[in-house]
Amino acid sequence: MLSGKLPKTFDPRKLARQGLQFEGTLALKQFEQLVACIADDQGEVSVFLHFYMSEDHRVVLEGRVEADLKMICQRCLGVTGVPVSTEFNLMGVWTDEQAKLLPEGFEPLMLQEEPMELVPLLEEELLLSLPIVAYHPPDVCQVQQSFTTDPDGADAAEEERTNPFRVLASLKTDSR
Numbered sequence: 001m002l003s004g005k006l007p008k009t010f011d012p013r014k015l016a017r018q019g020l021q022f023e024g025t026l027a028l029k030q031f032e033q034l035v036a037c038i039a040d041d042q043g044e045v046s047v048f049l050h051f052y053m054s055e056d057h058r059v060v061l062e063g064r065v066e067a068d069l070k071m072i073c074q075r076c077l078g079v080t081g082v083p084v085s086t087e088f089n090l091m092g093v094w095t096d097e098q099a100k101l102l103p104e105g106f107e108p109l110m111l112q113e114e115p116m117e118l119v120p121l122l123e124e125e126l127l128l129s130l131p132i133v134a135y136h137p138p139d140v141c142q143v144q145q146s147f148t149t150d151p152d153g154a155d156a157a158e159e160e161r162t163n164p165f166r167v168l169a170s171l172k173t174d175s176r
């Protein structure tokens with residue numbers, strides 16, 4: 001059951017004890033570090049969060065974030081859409097020692113006395129799932145199109161003649 005609007009700050013222990021779920025959207029603009037890495041700050045991030053207590057009474061946060069981001073295509077330098085979607089399973093810990101001993105499939109959620117901020121937590125997950133470089137799909141990229149319509153494959157022939165490894169290989173055979 002959904003419990004209402006996404007909390008801006010939250011106490012994971014309290015929400016987990018209540019077993020609360022949240023679903024909503026946040027303006028992409030709020031994710032300043034992420035926006036600095038991409039081509040456009042317009043749009044929304046969809047968020048789903050489920051807090052609960054594990055059988056051994058530990059705080060668990062299961063979540064999903066999705067966004068349609070814009071990045072620069074490194075082939076043609078035009079803007080291309082990059083759909084990003086990531087799921088995470090976090091378990092509350094107080095120390096680095098506890099973080100190292102988490103069960104398989106969980107990442108640590110560092111607990112603290114003060115309320116936790118939602119945006120930085122989600123931003124970290126989004127940054128991790130961001131591709132290092134982005135490209136248009138081949139059939140829509142401007143540059144790729146000019147490659148595939150090359151009529152006589154002249155580039156490939158040129159490559160063959162001047163390939164330095166080929167020259168090296170022939171030198172090796174000669175010296176024997």
Ligand SMILES: [Zn+2]
Pocket residue numbers: 073074075076077078080135136140141142143
């Ligand atoms: Zn492109």
